[in-house]
Each structure stands twice: as C-alpha cells, then as structure tokens.
Amino acid sequence: MSGGVDSAVAAALLVEQGYDVIGITIKTYNYEDIGGNISNETSCCSLDGINDARRVAQQLGFPHYVVDLTVPFKEQVINYFIDTYMHGETPNPCVMCNRHIKWAQMLHKADALGADYIATGHYVQIRKDDALERYILSRASDSVKDQSYALWNVAQEHLARTLFPLAEMTKPEVRTAAVRFGLDIANKHESYEICFIPDNDYTRFLRDNVPDISRKIGQGNIVYQGEKIGEHEGFPFYTIGQRRGLSVSVGKPAFITAIDAETNTIILGDEEELLHRGLIATQINLIKYASLEKPVRIVAKIRYKDAGEPATVTQTDVDTLRIEFDNPRRAITPGQSVVIYEEDDVIGGGVIKEWFA
Numbered sequence: 001m002s003g004g005v006d007s008a009v010a011a012a013l014l015v016e017q018g019y020d021v022i023g024i025t026i027k028t029y030n031y032e033d034i035g036g037n038i039s040n041e042t043s044c045c046s047l048d049g050i051n052d053a054r055r056v057a058q059q060l061g062f063p064h065y066v067v068d069l070t071v072p073f074k075e076q077v078i079n080y081f082i083d084t085y086m087h088g089e090t091p092n093p094c095v096m097c098n099r100h101i102k103w104a105q106m107l108h109k110a111d112a113l114g115a116d117y118i119a120t121g122h123y124v125q126i127r128k129d130d131a132l133e134r135y136i137l138s139r140a141s142d143s144v145k146d147q148s149y150a151l152w153n154v155a156q157e158h159l160a161r162t163l164f165p166l167a168e169m170t171k172p173e174v175r176t177a178a179v180r181f182g183l184d185i186a187n188k189h190e191s192y193e194i195c196f197i198p199d200n201d202y203t204r205f206l207r208d209n210v211p212d213i214s215r216k217i218g219q220g221n222i223v224y225q226g227e228k229i230g231e232h233e234g235f236p237f238y239t240i241g242q243r244r245g246l247s248v249s250v251g252k253p254a255f256i257t258a259i260d261a262e263t264n265t266i267i268l269g270d271e272e273e274l275l276h277r278g279l280i281a282t283q284i285n286l287i288k289y290a291s292l293e294k295p296v297r298i299v300a301k302i303r304y305k306d307a308g309e310p311a312t313v314t315q316t317d318v319d320t321l322r323i324e325f326d327n328p329r330r331a332i333t334p335g336q337s338v339v340i341y342e343e344d345d346v347i348g349g350g351v352i353k354e355w356f357a
Contacts (some may be wrong), residue, residue: 001023001024001056001057001064002025002049002121003049003050003185004049004052004185004188004190005175005178005183006122006123006166006174007053007121008053008056008121008178008183008185009121009174009178009183010119010120010164010166012056012060012177012181013166015060015061020062021060021062022062022063022064023053023054023062023064024064024066024067025049025065025066025067026067026073027068028070028097028195028196029070029073029074029078049191050066052188059183060181067106069101069105072101076096076097077093077101081194081196082206084335085236086217086236086261087261088259089334090239090240090335090336094150094194095153095337098150098154099155099285103155103158104155106118110161118162118163119164121165122150122164122166123140123145123166123167123169124140124147124148124164125137125139125140126159126162126163126164134287135162136287137151137159137287137345138346139341139346141168141169142170145170148339148341149301149349151346152287152337152339152346152348153349154287175187203236203237206237214234217234219234220232220234220235220264220266222265222268224248224250224254224269229268230247232246232247232266234264235259235261235265238259239256240256240258240332240334241255241331241333242255252270253270254268255270255271255273255274255331256268257273274330275329276356277325277328278323279302279329279338279353279354279355279356280321280353280355280356281320281321281323281353282319282351283350283351284315284320284321284348284349285348285350286348287347288345288346288347288348291315291318292314292315292347293315295313296347297310297311297312298310298312298323298341298342298347299340299341300313300325300338301338301341302329302332302338303336309329311323312324313347321340321348323338333352334352336351336352338350
C-alpha cells in the first residue's frame with residue numbers, strides 16, 4: 001500500500017470480497033540520503049504516504065506493517081539506476097523495482113506472514129491459461145491507466161500468486177469506489193516522479209550520489225557531422241532524442257542521436273537520424289510463452305506512453321530478441337524497456353541494447 005487511492009481501493013475491494021487482508025507499505029530508501037524535496041507528499045514512498053496507508057488500514061479494519069527494504073532497493077534499483085546512466089543509457093527503475101522488490105521481496109514477506117497472495121493497485125489484467133500452463137498479463141480495461149508495460153519483468157512464479165483488484169476498473173470508477181468506502185484519500189493527487197527522486201531532478205540525484213562525478217566524466221564534446229561544435233557537462237545528463245538544453249546551435253533543429261560513454265561524447269544529428277527500423281533486446285522475460293520458436297507478429301512499445309507499432313519479433317537465443325518494425329521508430333533508447341504484445345496479451349519484454357537501420 002503506497003498511501004494512494006489505487007492501492008487503498010484495491011485493499012477495500014478485497015476486504016469486501018471476504019479476503020483476510022494485511023496491509024504492507026515498503027520503505028525503499030532513507031529519506032536523509034536521497035536529497036531533494038524529501039517532504040514531497042506525492043511520492044509513493046514518502047512519510048505522508050506511509051501514514052495515509054496506515055490510516056486506510058485502520059479504517060478498513062486490517063493490520064498494517066511497514067517493511068524496511070532499503071538495502072535490497074539500493075542494491076537492485078538505485079545502484080542499477082546510477083550504473084545505467086553512467087554507462088550512457090537510460091534506465092527504467094520501476095521495471096526493476098517491480099520484479100525484485102514489489103514481487104520477489106514482498107512474496108518473502110507474504111510467506112513469513114502466511115499469506116497466499118499479494119495484491120496491488122496496478123491497472124492490468126491477469127489470467128491462468130491452462131493450455132499454455134502460463135499466467136498471462138494483458139492490458140487493463142482502462143487504456144489510459146494501463147500499466148502492463150511496467151510489469152513485463154515479473155516472473156511466472158510471482159504472477160501465480162498475484163491479484164489485481166482494479167483490473168477492470170477505470171480511474172474515475174476507482175475514485176468513486178473510494179468515496180463509497182468512505183476513504184478520505186479519494187481525491188489524492190497521483191505520483192508521477194521516480195519515488196527516490198521526489199524533486200524529479202535526476203541530474204541533481206546523480207551529482208549527489210556518484211562520488212567525484214565531475215572528475216569521472218567532466219566536460220565532453222558535442223559533435224555534429226563529425227565536427228566539434230561545443231561542450232556538455234557530462235554524458236549521463238543527456239538522453240537520446242533530446243533537443244533542448246544543449247547550449248549549441250547548428251542553424252536548424254538538431255537532436256541527440258547517440259551517446260558515447262567511453263569518450264564522453266554527445267553526437268547530434270538531424271531528426272531523420274533518430275529513425276531506426278529495429279532493435280536488439282536482452283535480459284528478456286517471456287510471460288505468455290516459455291519461448292518463441294519462430295518469428296511472431298506483434299505490437300511493440302518502446303516507452304511507457306508509446307502507442308506501439310506493428311513488428312516481427314524473433315528470439316535469437318535464450319536471452320535475446322530481435323524486433324523489426326513495419327515502420328521506423330523514433331528515438332529507440334538503449335536501457336529502456338521494449339514490451340511486446342499479441343493483441344492485448346503481454347508476450348514479454350526486454351531491455352533495449354541497440355538499434356539497427
């Protein structure tokens with residue numbers, strides 16, 4: 001329970017359905033360590049969030065515990081976040097948190113408490129396919145709030161013990177339900193920032209948490225058409241597709257088309273240079289099928305808000321997918337997740353390693 005309306009209503013629905021509910025809020029970081037606006041009440045893991053979750057549990061009549069997962073969260077999420085940026089790529093920390101913290105670690109806690117399932121306020125559907133002998137995720141009924149993209153990395157054994165009470169609800173319906181249950185957080189604002197960066201300033205976070213970051217990366221060159229046209233403050237502070245905040249001009253719109261971490265170089269190009277026909281993904285997790293024995297027609301999303309694009313996916317080895325789009329995609333970004341769908345079902349996903357023309 002994050003203290004938000006979604007997890008609160010999920011808990012209330014389970015109580016109404018007769019489940020024996022235990023509320024768990026995880027502490028994922030030490031507030032004095034992260035810097036920034038540590039009192040930001042919209043953060044899903046803030047002190048205010050913990051207090052709101054506890055109050056909901058008391059109101060609904062079930063026990064509530066705060067579980068300190070700061071050590072595994074730092075190892076599995078924060079260190080991953082920093083390392084990915086320091087290698088010139090763009091991380092997706094929520095994906096890693098979901099797999100390693102909200103599911104793997106929480107199921108350990110569930111076992112300790114004698115609980116059969118974990119339930120969250122995610123907007124996503126789940127079902128057991130007896131023919132495939134797989135637990136399958138699919139898009140939520142509310143296409144605007146669908147969170148299937150962020151859950152591609154959850155393991156099968158974890159999905160087998162998961163409930164999603166909000167699967168067929170829309171956000172307005174959830175808020176209406178919160179009013180029906182008498183929850184005073186019915187109109188609480190949503191959290192959009194990364195939980196451990198409550199001021200939403202990841203460059204500040206990196207400067208605060210990477211010792212001697214200025215010495216390690218320093219200023220580097222900005223290159224356009226093979227020529228140096230300026231300098232930047234360090235490659236981790238930039239991302240593929242970025243146009244603004246570069247402090248250089250070439251007389252027309254120019255975008256970051258590549259980041260060379262080894263030489264601390266930012267490469268600019270014209271917008272058409274951001275277009276690529278396909279990508280290679282590694283660190284894959286397949287949900288609907290155990291493996292892909294032949295090329296499959298799919299729709300692939302390369303970022304959370306992406307509508308998706310028809311493509312053909314081929315599993316080239318146990319941990320690699322090759323995806324070729326029907327039409328070139330803009331700003332395919334190494335480090336981000338690609339998630340592949342068969343109609344509304346999540347086939348699986350992986351971490352983008354590179355693109356190809």
